[in-house]
Amino acid sequence: MTAASSVPVSPAAGSRPPLAGLTPGELAAFLTSHGFTPTHVGRLARDAIRGRATSFTDVEGLGEAGARRLEGLLAIRTTRIVGRTDAPDGTVKLLLETLDRERVESVLMPLSKRSSGCVSSQVGCGAACTFCASGLEGLKRSLAAHEIVEQVLHLRDEARAQGVALSNLVFMGMGEPLHAYDAVVRAIRLLTDTRLLGFGCGHVTVSTVGVVPGILALAEENLGVHLAVSLHAADDALRRSLLPVGGRWTVAETLDAAERFRVRTRRFVTLQLTLMAGVNDAPSHAAALADAIAGRPFHVNLIPVNRVDGTPYAPPAQPALDAFLDVLTRRQVIAHVRSRRGSDVAAACGQLRRASRPPSSAAAP
Numbered sequence: 001m002t003a004a005s006s007v008p009v010s011p012a013a014g015s016r017p018p019l020a021g022l023t024p025g026e027l028a029a030f031l032t033s034h035g036f037t038p039t040h041v042g043r044l045a046r047d048a049i050r051g052r053a054t055s056f057t058d059v060e061g062l063g064e065a066g067a068r069r070l071e072g073l074l075a076i077r078t079t080r081i082v083g084r085t086d087a088p089d090g091t092v093k094l095l096l097e098t099l100d101r102e103r104v105e106s107v108l109m110p111l112s113k114r115s116s117g118c119v120s121s122q123v124g125c126g127a128a129c130t131f132c133a134s135g136l137e138g139l140k141r142s143l144a145a146h147e148i149v150e151q152v153l154h155l156r157d158e159a160r161a162q163g164v165a166l167s168n169l170v171f172m173g174m175g176e177p178l179h180a181y182d183a184v185v186r187a188i189r190l191l192t193d194t195r196l197l198g199f200g201c202g203h204v205t206v207s208t209v210g211v212v213p214g215i216l217a218l219a220e221e222n223l224g225v226h227l228a229v230s231l232h233a234a235d236d237a238l239r240r241s242l243l244p245v246g247g248r249w250t251v252a253e254t255l256d257a258a259e260r261f262r263v264r265t266r267r268f269v270t271l272q273l274t275l276m277a278g279v280n281d282a283p284s285h286a287a288a289l290a291d292a293i294a295g296r297p298f299h300v301n302l303i304p305v306n307r308v309d310g311t312p313y314a315p316p317a318q319p320a321l322d323a324f325l326d327v328l329t330r331r332q333v334i335a336h337v338r339s340r341r342g343s344d345v346a347a348a349c350g351q352l353r354r355a356s357r358p359p360s361s362a363a364a365p
């Protein structure tokens with residue numbers, strides 16, 4: 001599936017293919033055609049993908065001449081860290097700049113000896129969720145697979161610096177992953193390749209506003225990833241008002257697609273509800289959600305909204321949150337409240353990028 005062929009993608013790194021976007025087979029074919037040996041290929045994957053080398057001179061056994069030749073053939077990195085914010089709970093948000101000077105965010109959330117990374121799939125986002133900083137600015141372009149993989153490399157390095165392993169990945173940063181479908185699927189195949197990073201596919205979750213054709217296509221990819229669907233409301237009109245793009249499909253169609261994904265892949269499906277005080281946080285909203293789920297074994301994540309400048313939403317008060325959870329629990333719906341990690345460093349997607357821009361170029365609220 002090419003979910004968004006009209007969406008602009010990344011510029012090439014000159015004529016040099018980006019290393020992080022190549023499969024081991026492509027890398028081997030490319031390098032051997034330029035006179036390098038299979039040993040060189042293995043060392044490059046070991047040192048520059050699994051290891052920390054960010055320059056070809058750091059790759060063992062290439063020699064000075066070999067490293068110089070590779071500089072002209074391959075781009076070892078196309079993104080660089082241009083900003084970061086650190087929360088007291090250890091959450092780190094990195095601001096990365098691409099070759100064409102676009103900026104995207106990636107977040108590391110340490111959890112004792114392991115950590116979760118949250119990556120972006122697009123620069124900005126066209127899904128226009130009304131409570132989201134990225135949605136306020138619209139879509140600039142989709143990321144390419146190598147730009148997604150490089151986010152993971154940066155997060156992995158940050159996790160190592162903190163002495164934790166990067167064990168889980170979620171596509172919940174800026175962008176709608178199923179609108180960058182081809183790049184996201186390719187990136188997942190690269191990230192889970194045991195000759196490269198070897199990420200466990202059961203530790204990767206793709207989050208969507210509910211792009212039904214994309215969910216159905218993803219179910220057929222045999223990727224082994226989990227799915228998170230942003231529902232936010234079980235009422236079609238309310239959902240459409242919060243999620244203009246996800247709301248193109250009815251709640252029933254969305255949940256049917258999620259169930260098909262669950263049955264076909266035998267992976268978890270999580271329904272996400274960003275709860276906003278006075279908007280979608282009443283017990284009646286919880287009861288409608290339980291009705292819509294109709295006994296299907298989805299997991300429900302309740303997420304108090306992050307405050308975003310330019311949006312009117314506030315998180316629910318604790319009693320409202322408790323009451324919402326109580327209705328779901330009494331209806332045998334598996335539900336949890338997700339903690340708002342890093343909310344004090346603007347962890348909601350798009351906020352660091354917005355804050356990093358000069359006032360004159362910031363989107364009007």
Ligand code: SF4
Pocket residue numbers: 124125126127128129132133134135136173174175176209349
């Ligand atoms: S919440 Fe996610 S899908 Fe919605 S506008 Fe923001 S980045 Fe896009």
